Amino acid sequence: QKEVEQDPGPLSVPEGAIVSLNCTYSNSAFQYFMWYRQYSRKGPELLMYTYSSGNKEDGRFTAQVDKSSKYISLFIRDSQPSDSATYLCAMTHTGGFKTIFGAGTRLFVKA
Amino acid sequence: DARVTQTPRHKVTEMGQEVTMRCQPILGHNTVFWYRQTMMQGLELLAYFRNRAPLDDSGMPKDRFSAEMPDATLATLKIQPSEPRDSAVYFCASGLARQAKQETQYFGPGTRLLVL
Numbered sequence A: 001q002k003e004v005e006q007d008p009g010p011l012s013v014p015e016g017a018i019v020s021l022n023c024t025y026s027n028s029a030f031q032y033f034m035w036y037r038q039y040s041r042k043g044p045e046l047l048m049y050t051y052s053s054g055n056k057e058d059g060r061f062t063a064q065v066d067k068s069s070k071y072i073s074l075f076i077r078d079s080q081p082s083d084s085a086t087y088l089c090a091m092t093h094t095g096g097f098k099t100i101f102g103a104g105t106r107l108f109v110k111a
Numbered sequence B: 001d002a003r004v005t006q007t008p009r010h011k012v013t014e015m016g017q018e019v020t021m022r023c024q025p026i027l028g029h030n031t032v033f034w035y036r037q038t039m040m041q042g043l044e045l046l047a048y049f050r051n052r053a054p055l056d057d058s059g060m061p062k063d064r065f066s067a068e069m070p071d072a073t074l075a076t077l078k079i080q081p082s083e084p085r086d087s088a089v090y091f092c093a094s095g096l097a098r099q100a101k102q103e104t105q106y107f108g109p110g111t112r113l114l115v116l
Helices: none
Strands: A011-014 A019-025 A030-038 A045-051 A054-058 A061-066 A071-076 A085-093 A105-110 B005-007 B010-013 B019-024 B031-038 B042-050 B053-056 B065-071 B074-079 B088-098 B101-107 B111-115
Touching: A011 A019, A019 A085, A019 A105, A030 A061, A045 A054, A045 A061, A045 A071, A045 B101, A071 A085, B005 B088, B010 B019, B019 B088, B019 B111, B031 B074, B031 B101, B042 B065, B042 B074, B042 B088, B053 B065, B074 B088
Parallel strands: A011 A105, B010 B111
Antiparallel strands: A019 A071, A030 A045, A030 A085, A054 A061, A061 A071, A085 A105, B005 B019, B019 B074, B031 B042, B031 B088, B042 B053, B065 B074, B088 B101, B088 B111
16 A cells, blocks of 8 residues: 555546545654646746645645544636646655655646 | 756667766755656655765665765766666655755656666
8 A cells, every 4th residue: 555545537527616625644743835836847846835734825825734534625716728747646744755656636627 | 936857758768778967956955856757657756865875765666766965066877788778757756855845845846867
């Protein structure tokens, strides 16, 4: 079993839809949770960064962490075609440097 | 606009040849990571440097891969000899580590390697 599980998709939604992306993990020591966005033929770029449990909002993006369930989510409101990309969850534990990435979910937002 | 740069962007080579990939981390960052990305395995950590010292290279096949940081502005990843299964996109990322906390990693554009 992988430390971080993420459905690779693809996920196809119409423009304006609310998108929900999720990851589960097995290591309870993880404290830092991140979402990266990767456009085709580009490197991943950090989208959201959350410490421990709770919600964090940034514009149309909301990250949620539920440590009791070992489950993290990224919500995208009013999705746009420019949101079409692969979204990777990532996590690391306090004092650790090794970031474990999910497989990434490919998202297509249709105009 | 500070960015991680990687060269070459694309490399096609024949099995058995040496491949060298280079990375220039963002000025002031003290950590450098090398990752490999494939469809099957996703993003895998190969090596990690902090203040130019290698702290972890457990993800690298030791017999053919080597990673170095000759100076603070250059990190290299070498494959010798290369094999078709090494075909992948290789990313370099840099970041700032303060005490026990690793800050955000900034990724380069990657080197797309094809070994025939």
